[in-house]
Amino acid sequence: MFGRSFKLFNLFGFEVSIDLSWLIIAVLVSWSLAAGLFPYLYHGLTPQTYWVMGIVGAVGLFLSVIFHEFCHSVVARRLGLPMKGITLFIFGGVAEMGDEPPSAKVEFLMAIAGPLSSFGLAAIFYLIYGQGKAAGWPLPVYGVIRYLSYINVLLAVFNLLPAFPLDGGRVLRSILWGAWNDLRRATRVSAMIGSGFGVLLIVMGVLQFIGGEFIAGLWWFLIGMFIRGAAQMSYQQVLMRNALQGEPVRRFMNPHPITAPASITVEHLVEDYIYKYHFKMFPVLDDDKLVGFITTRQVKEVPREQWSQVTIGEVASSGSHENTISPGVDAVAALALMHKTGNSRLLVVEGNHLVGILTLKDLMKFLSLKVELEQE
Ligand SMILES: [Zn+2]
Known part of the structure; x- marks a missing residue:
């Protein structure tokens, strides 16, 4: 699932790449919106309109994720941490770090920057939606903008879950790291919570699938797999880094x-x-x-x-x-x-x-x- 990514464009010196898994997600998102959410929220539009809205919504989500990751990278660079680029993975993105953050404080600021920026973007979209609706814009236009406002809130909240390596998990790790002064222990505990959270989502996904909620079940399952895999991978990386650090x-x-x-x-x-x-x-x-x-x-x-x-x-x-x-x-x-x-x-x-x-x-x-x- 990971690894096959290709370069998209350069954004102020950050290379933005996309993982192949994102293409599958783009189709899933467009379909969920065009066949599910938009017809449910807004009645009486043609199927073609729902599909155009769905595709625009998926592109908007994609740009919102890039913006979120971009804000992580800008803060990191400001704090003197070299960032290689941004890769969009299955759900959300991953800003690639050359090194672990040098201190708990740097990690905290870097991690919190993403969710804060998503909340900010949500507020901006919500203002535009309110203005547009009042000004009599067509329903499909302000409908998509309203969706983008909600999805950015969702993005912020999801990333704030205390499951390492999600942003919330990084915030948790930085707090534990600051308290214990032991990066390895802080990572182990945060990764265990992250991994457990992933398993919980997988189980919920399976239960929903059995209960006939196929689309929702599939989403929970995929996100759970992603979180669990990422938590384990991050812990192994920290172990490796710790073992080799300072050894010429x-x-x-x-x-x-x-x-x-x-x-x-x-x-x-x-x-x-x-x-x-x-x-x-x-x-x-x-x-x-x-x-x-x-x-x-x-x-x-x-x-x-x-x-x-x-x-x-x-x-x-x-x-x-x-x-x-x-x-x-x-x-x-x-x-x-x-x-x-x-x-x-x-x-x-x-x-x-x-x-x-x-x-x-x-x-x-x-x-x-x-x-x-x-x-x-
Ligand atoms: Zn983030």
Whole structure:
């Protein structure tokens, strides 16, 4: 459900992406409005009008969610927290943080900004609705505006539920964090409440479904699944961050990686390195100096009949920010780089010299040991 997102546009330097799940939601919302809510509230319009209202309502909801997330991001940036962008997920959005908030106070302000902005937007829509109705605007126009006013109240209230990682859960976590001065414990308790809340919604959804309330049941079920999954994921992220924070890359790297000399042929590399060690990437050295790296993909691009003539020094790529890291960097940053680029092996480089290689596998082994040993 998560992960397949594509970029929509840039808003004051924030990249706005949409998760594929949102398209399903857009159809569900339009349909719920056009076939359910609008005919129920406003009588005597044509089906086409209800559908146009439904689609406009769904787009309005979408923009309201972007506005909500945007306000989180603006406050975060003001408080000095780098924000990567905004991704719209199944219900609501997620403003992507580079790091955990530095303090309980920052997290509190960031979290509360979203619901407050939704309440503000609701008030604005309500004023426009009142003016429009008094001025004699057509029913479908002020009807949709009234809906947008209500949906923003709903958005604010829903996000204020004390279920981490919803905004209300973040507010709760920041209060617990401030009181206990222990981020991990505060996260664990908030995530447990969030997860329990998700289960409750799922059960309610199933009960409603059995009772014949199919659409409402489906909504409760989906939202419950979302909250439960997000709560568990956030707690795991905090655990990972806690375990790796302050640990330099040097601690996890293999200081004696298998390297290949630049002078050998591609054929030699395939026979004596790739088939022997089963790695997809090898650092390439000229004497002691790092030339770059060679991957199985680059090998495949060399025509087979040239394998015995071409040296790997000729086809190796030089290292880039995508796959090199220095030994003193925090391991959290290394993990983030792997996550971002999809490279599970990083060259650890100091100046022109290769000092080691860092693999995702080694990081994960360390993490699972640490979690196993320190779990309460
Ligand atoms: Zn929010």
